Amino acid sequence: MPILSHLWIILALPLAGAAINGLFGKRWPQSAVNSVAVGSVSLAFLAVLELVREFSHLAQDQIPYVGNYFTWITAGSFRVDFSLQVDQLTIVMLLTVSFVGMLIHIYSTGYMAHEGGYYRFFCYLNLFMFFMLTLVMAANLIVMFVGWEGVGLCSYLLIGFWFLKKSAADAGKKAFITTRIGDLGFMIGLLLVFWTFNSESFGEIFLQAGHMRAESATHVGVLTAICLLLFAGAVGKSAQLPLYVWLPDAMEGPTPVSALIHAATMVTAGVYMVARMHPLFSRAPIAMFAVAVVGAVTAFYSATIGLVQTDIKKVLAYSTVSQLGYMFLACGVGAYAAGIFHLMTHAFFKGLLFLAAGSVIHAMGGEQDMMKMGGLRKKIPITYWTMLIATLAIAGIPGFAGFFSKDEILEAAGAGPHANLWLWLLGVIGAGLTSFYMFRLVFLTFFGRPRFDEHKVHVHESPKNMTVSLMILAFCSIFGGWFAAPHLVGGTEYFEHFLHPVFSSYAVQAATEQAGSLAGNPGAEGGMASSPAMELLHALTGWPVIVGILGLLVAWWFYIKKPEAPKLLAQKIHGLYLLLLNKYYVDEIYAALIVRPLLWISTNVLWHGVDQGLIDGIVNGSARVARESGGKVRELQSGNTRSYAAWVVIGAVGFTVLLLGILGMVVH
């Protein structure tokens, strides 16, 4: 069992790649940098595959497998080990992260070929892989936090990759500072966890949480506080309301970065964390409800913004925020497996969408405005077909990956143990909007007449190393969801079945039975849908599918049948259109409520008041006292001999009086 007993190898590979490229890559040719960067990540992926093989031989009582390497921190009773663990959830995350990461590394070798700072880009990208793998393999909250902050750092570095561009540098800072607000909550949550359980390791926390009684108000209160604080971190990292504002701006970074960090992996870290901490969340119903509400509202809200954006990457960014909302909705209604399932399929199709968008931008020579594209279908066929597949997947058209996962989420929100009609409704409307804005994107980009000067822009298909990644991800966007396919005809849902041990081992007693019935026997909904054919029919005619197809048709009508219709509609409901186009003015509201008051206080109180008034006042004031008293004393030196003589007399008299006085005191 070479990998299982040496889990650190998976982490060491990308770290070594980052170190080599960072230290020596500057003087190396691109091919050498490529082989180090892609090689290290590919080896990590192979190591993960080997790990999966070894993992499949483990007995159930050996899972989670914990590898303890050394004691990292000891301070009094506080003790943290550097330990990594593997269970089914880790396996899913490792496969997703390393596989998508590898493809995006390969794609980047083509996309970034003409950019400066080539070695720097791959150094950061490899470093990101290291931190992301640390995050998902961590066996305690502190090691997880290292990965959590590390991916944030790499996100900052890569958003601001073109740091000479002011908007990119600003976007990097915005991402870092906004997520920091959430991370403050996360850190307080970590402290509260240690205060409650006297440990930070998952196994110990979950064991103790399992003994907590649901009737005890203090227990539930503490768990709720912990979960809400941890969730605050997830809200920042995974760009949910109200801290989502950094993600659309993060599109300033290179497109492969948007695909890897801001779509497929880092932003899903919050979802993974909530799923990992499920024994705590399951025992804190209020926190669960908060997660579900934030998820559902974000899913709907950012989908509405996506409707009117014209920058191809901005549409995808709001779409990512919206899809992350679905994952949180799934976790919030207790369907953790469905959330992780959507996380995986989303990594495939959203990674693909971004990479294909990058290919479009590459083909257009840097143009990102969809209004200046059009008719690209014939010119870049591979990009077109792969992007169409990803769009069908995200829209939830049956047969594609997104259909299975989104269907499961909405099913859990509508009929699961924590079902809520309003959240389900928001999710379904959001699904319709998703389908609309995604097909709008495809129709505007690839159909109709070209809206650019064909003599100036030489549209060309991207090089092989880019299109290969596109095709592999397209394959996954179709078949990545088929683990769940037998479920539609009444069989087992293999994905949920695989994750079942993770989510049932520490489950609340009552919830276990429900989860069991969900996983094992979906026919429990009623005798109506008993035959496989009926089940299939039932799934294919559900609301998510109907609204998905409706969104497609509306987009087709607006952007192909009647291309002048969108403008007319925008004029008719001008106010709403402006509101959406300006993203509900949230950036402006935050600027007015937080940024500007802070700047005002810094300028007027701290700078003009404290710094210039108080501190400069004291420094300059003591100088002035010295100068002015010196000036007064200087007047003694008048050069007038008689005045000197007078002073001598005054001095002598004064001294005599003083002496007499002292003498008198001594005598008495």
Next chain:
Amino acid sequence: MSVVPISWYLVLSAILFGLGVIAFVFKRNIITIFMSIELMLNAVNLAFVAFARARNQLDGLVFVFFVIVVAAAEAAVGLAIVIMLARNRESLNVERINLLKF
């Protein structure tokens, strides 16, 4: 797992501190000088932590927290000064920052 003896930590700390001093004296770029100060501070931190661990007491760790806080404050103020210098003098070379020279 064998325990690393405390002398090793102290030697490492001394080496780091020495490197910091050397860089502090010989470097001309003000940001590098700044970084060498941080290196010296962290060398001292390492010695604190090593002693705290060897003696199994928390006092050293508390000091480290103070040092970290001071270093953070120092970094905030120091970098602000560096930025102002860079803007006004258009150079980070300490030898060119000599307005107060006698």
